[in-house]
Amino acid sequence: MSGKLTTHVLDTANGCPGSGIAIALWKLDLNIDSKTLLKTVKTNHDGRTDEPLLVGDELETGVYELIFTVGNYFARYGDYPNPSFLDEIPLRFGVNDIKAHYHVPLLVSPWSYSTYRGS
Known part of the structure; x- marks a missing residue:
């Protein structure tokens, strides 16, 4: 089984998927305090990305960061x-298991947000 990274945005203020939200995916190297931009995407009508953010050999052990641009969405x-x-x-x-599915959803309103490791 090959691992993958996915995400999903839910707008809890309006009770709908967060569509058209820009997301940047970064890989961090905490030893030298640097990060590398891996890709930028936008969520679709269902608040998801059209494809996994990373899949198979693209998913490596390490620290990642997703940056969700929600200000434009709520504007x-x-x-x-x-x-x-x-x-x-x-x-x-x-990410410590490259064979696992890492699903990182964002539940967001204009005033708060939460996340969890989904399935």
Whole structure:
């Protein structure tokens, strides 16, 4: 079984998937305090990416960071303050089993967010 990394954004304020949210995926090297941009994507109508962020040999042991740009997303609704309270949300997590599925969902509103390791 080959491992993979996926994500999903749920807009808890409006009760819908977070569509069109820009996401940047970084690989971190904490030993030398550097990071490398692996890819940028946008969520689809279901709040997911069209393909896994990483799959198979692309998924390596180490520390990753997903940065979700939610300020632009909530600005589309027009009912929220400008500037937004939350703009970019970084989620840093570790991968220690390259054969596992790492699903990192973001549940977000204009004022709060949470995540967990999903399946």
